[in-house]
Amino acid sequence: MAVRITLAEEIHRLKKEKNALILAHYYQYPEIQEVADMVGDSLQMAQFAAASRADILVVAGVYFMAETAKILNPSRKVLLPDTGAGCSLADSCPPDEFRSFVQHHPGAPVVTYINCSAQVKAMSDVICTSSNAEKIIRSIPDNGPIIFAPDVNLGQYLIRQTGRDLLLWNGSCLVHESFSIDKILALHKMYPRAKFIAHPESQPHILKIASYVGSTKGMIDFVSKDAAQEFIIATEAGILHEMQKQVPDKLLIPAPAYEDNTCACSECPYMKMNTLEKLYDCLLTEQPEITVHEQTRKLAEAALQRMLQLS
Ligand code: 13P
Ligand code: SF4
Helix, strand or coil, rough: CCCCCCCHHHHHHHHHCCCCEEECCCCCCHHHHCCCEEEEEEHHHHHHHHHHCCCEEECCCHHHHHHHHHHHHHCEEEECCCCCCHHHHHHHCCCCHHHHHHHHHCCCCCEEECCCCCHHCCCCEEEEEEEEEEHHHCCCCCCCCCEEEHHHHHHHHHHHHHHCCCCCCCCCCCCCCEEEEHHHHHHHHCCCCCEEEEEECCCHHHHHCCCCECCHHHHHHHHHHCCEEEEEECCCCCCHHHHHHHCCCEEEEECCCCCCCCCCCCCCCCCCHCCCHHHHHHHHCCCEEECCCCCHHHHHHHHHHHHHHHH
């Protein structure tokens, strides 16, 4: 009888043969998370990429994450299963428009959220993620306005948390802007003991009712440590895979979005462009490879290293 080799087994074989590592974001499909060498949030992925000695890094995430891996570890081959996996937030900040925004505010320090292009990172003094944004803003001397881009919701949250004067770029994430307050409140009536937690890319009226606001990793840690047994989770639904593994006995309910869809939750169409099949093809052919222009890379690396030192 012929032995059936699964795609996952083939991926493990290729990883070993090619000395490759797979970095997956929490928003990836469960089967991708299961073959990955690390699963994490944007900060953990950047830290892992910077420290990695593998010949090949396969980023199961979106374009800016693969670019970040290449910027931090230029001697490695960095692959992304589908180069169409962009990000609405990164796309909302075109480099030329951002350059003139920065030029209009001479002397203002530039802090950018990691969800942006390599060119925008190259114009920044320091990068942040949702895990460390507050710490990074507080690390900057309080003597004038700070440019913050591209997420306006995270920016407004940081103004509320730190009281600092931030000049905000008006970008947003299509997933985190889709949560419906009416549906969340209706759901909470059905589960009155559930704690509502949200990612800071969500809109202010959603964050206002949250018991906890934090990065994907922060949300997983909160659910693990908090005594509550039921949670309503406002971020991309892929997080539920790792979260449920951490707390198998707790009830995790994805927050509902405006438009009803099949799972009544929010999914990132870009994150979900990666499939196990594309991951396998990418490892086999070592394509598509991500490259970054060296001059841009060096400037972006300096801003990313500042973030890693402060984290
Ligand atoms: P974190 O992984 O930093 O929580 O950000 C979530 C996100 O939207 C990534 O694209
Ligand atoms: Fe971008 Fe939002 Fe998708 Fe994250 S979830 S990759 S911020 S569009």
